[in-house]
Amino acid sequence: MRKRIFSGAQPTGELHLGNYLGALKNWVALQTEYESFYCIVNLHAITLPQDPATLRQKTLDLARIYLAAGVDPERSTIFIQSDVPEHAELAWVLNCVARMGELERMTQFKDKGKGEERASVGLFTYPVLMASDILLYQTDLVPVGQDQKQHLELTRDLAERFNRDFGETFVVPDPYIPPVGAAIMSLKEPEKKMSKSDENLNSTIFLLDDADTITKKYKKAVTDSGTEITFDGSRPAISNLLTIYHLLSGKPTKDCEAHFEGKGYGDFKSELAEVTIEFLKPFQERVREYDDDSLEAILKSGAEKASAVASETLKNVYQSMGIR
Numbered sequence: 001m002r003k004r005i006f007s008g009a010q011p012t013g014e015l016h017l018g019n020y021l022g023a024l025k026n027w028v029a030l031q032t033e034y035e036s037f038y039c040i041v042n043l044h045a046i047t048l049p050q051d052p053a054t055l056r057q058k059t060l061d062l063a064r065i066y067l068a069a070g071v072d073p074e075r076s077t078i079f080i081q082s083d084v085p086e087h088a089e090l091a092w093v094l095n096c097v098a099r100m101g102e103l104e105r106m107t108q109f110k111d112k113g114k115g116e117e118r119a120s121v122g123l124f125t126y127p128v129l130m131a132s133d134i135l136l137y138q139t140d141l142v143p144v145g146q147d148q149k150q151h152l153e154l155t156r157d158l159a160e161r162f163n164r165d166f167g168e169t170f171v172v173p174d175p176y177i178p179p180v181g182a183a184i185m186s187l188k189e190p191e192k193k194m195s196k197s198d199e200n201l202n203s204t205i206f207l208l209d210d211a212d213t214i215t216k217k218y219k220k221a222v223t224d225s226g227t228e229i230t231f232d233g234s235r236p237a238i239s240n241l242l243t244i245y246h247l248l249s250g251k252p253t254k255d256c257e258a259h260f261e262g263k264g265y266g267d268f269k270s271e272l273a274e275v276t277i278e279f280l281k282p283f284q285e286r287v288r289e290y291d292d293d294s295l296e297a298i299l300k301s302g303a304e305k306a307s308a309v310a311s312e313t314l315k316n317v318y319q320s321m322g323i324r
């Protein structure tokens with residue numbers, strides 16, 4: 001049997017280069033080898049306040065993005081999390097397996113909840129819903145960016161604990177975090193990751209940004225002191241821009257450094273803008289190709305395929321726990 005992949009993204013805003021290079025790109029590459037499930041995790045989105053009409057729209061928009069990026073509905077199962085109620089059901093069960101202490105150690109909760117009393121309980125148990133997403137499909141591999149590593153460790157711990165206490169039920173999944181591109185950083189604050197919720201829009205290149213916007217954002221991007229355009233951990237801003245150039249141009253890292261030897265930051269930024277615009281052009285054309293009806297048909301068939309696997313796993317879980 002082919003090994004399985006599961007991954008997902010939240011319909012909370014527009015996807016950006018970080019989401020693409022850290023995750024989506026690998027979903028597309030791996031779908032030929034693995035049986036793949038790619039989910040739009042709208043139940044995760046409501047851990048923070050969302051406007052209902054916007055959430056509904058963003059959910060469909062994200063499905064379009066998956067398709068335009070190259071996720072092939074003939075090979076991969078694309079579906080919306082809330083269309084498969086087993087995700088929420090298994091999350092309840094795993095909430096009873098997870099411990100307060102281990103969730104309190106999750107750094108994303110600390111970042112997004114900002115230590116506030118009013119942070120939702122859903123935000124606190126968010127990693128448990130994520131573990132449910134993954135474990136429902138008996139997933140072998142989870143392609144994600146670096147920021148999700150801790151959540152994957154929790155998922156593995158929950159699977160192992162459940163298997164130990166109730167008998168072999170879940171496959172224990174491995175993360176797939178790409179060697180380059182797993183943490184694309186903000187253009188304005190290179191010590192922070194590029195994020196769709198960054199208040200400063202100049203920090204983030206969105207996949208649907210037009211040519212002019214892309215050029216302007218790179219122009220405003222911070223650089224490091226010095227003049228060299230090389231990969232160098234002590235110069236995070238230039239290394240980040242060069243990583244983006246390397247991944248989008250497909251040129252080996254040494255060739256990128258050689259290409260920019262003796263050139264200034266201004267030239268580098270214009271070339272980086274050109275490469276980005278060229279790279280995104282066909283993607284942006286494809287996004288417009290999918291009308292709502294064809295999209296709904298893909299999502300309906302995706303939900304049916306996903307449900308068949310998810311219901312089988314949940315049945316086994318309930319059975320081993322004595323839940324009727």
Ligand code: ATP
Nearest residue numbers: 009010018019022023144145182183184194195196
């Ligand atoms: P954001 O902070 O942009 O809202 P997120 O992690 O909350 O990001 P998702 O859209 O759910 O949002 O993330 C989808 C995938 O993109 C995940 O696998 C995540 O690890 C990856 N990812 C997010 N930001 C980056 C980044 N800056 N660099 C590389 N990968 C990233």
Ligand code: LTN
Nearest residue numbers: 006007008009010041044130133
């Ligand atoms: N938590 C992830 C999104 C996510 C996910 C998943 C990723 C929810 N469920 C299952 C991989 C597998 C995020 O915020 N990026």
